[in-house]
Amino acid sequence: METIRERLLHLEGWMGDILNDEDRSIQDRLDLAMEIADKAAGQYVELTVEISKKLQVVDGELVVFKQAVATASGGVGSSKPKVPKLKAFGDARSSKELENFLWDMEHYFSVAKVGLAEQVNITVMYLSSDAKKFIRGVG
Template identity: 50%
Template structure:
């Protein structure tokens, strides 16, 4: 600078030194602020990482519990399905006698009682009982 403009006056030199000193102070303050922000961000990242690990542990515990429940339910369904399968060793349920429409309350009661017991022993679903009962009506009872 001195080569191009010449020697600056002493007061100008003092101002320049003061400005340079102030700039150095500002840079040091800025560096301190940046360092403080860096420490704060690192602390938050560490805290968040710990929170994520804790949540991951909780989620894994929940997943394990749900998996266990699903396994138990599968076993129960398989067991229930196996118990309801028809097998050749089960007793054959005798079919009820058909009802011909006799005008006797006693015969009607016997027929209805037989049908009820047949449905219970054969484990017939409710939706099929009426149709099966109709198949056991003969003669005038069909009308």
């Protein structure tokens, strides 16, 4: 809002007392209007040059950014991080080993951002021996 006020004051400074000066001829008013238009056109050109310079800087920074992304190791676009392979679960009869296996699977799914629908199928792939036989017998 303050910027608008400043611009209005600036414009009023250009225009002078046009509205209050009834003695001016039409030609004088036209000349003044043309002068104001020329000043506005000059400011437009200055603004265009300034914006062009800033765009050149931004274009240069964009090129540098693209090069940095292209050469970055691991790739920024990778949606899933590399996660170490889990150990299979099968012959253990210990509840502690089962708890550890399930805990590892939960963290694997969290880090790899695996959806709920895929979690059961992936978990079954990590079962072996008796555990896999049990699942086949239940299913």
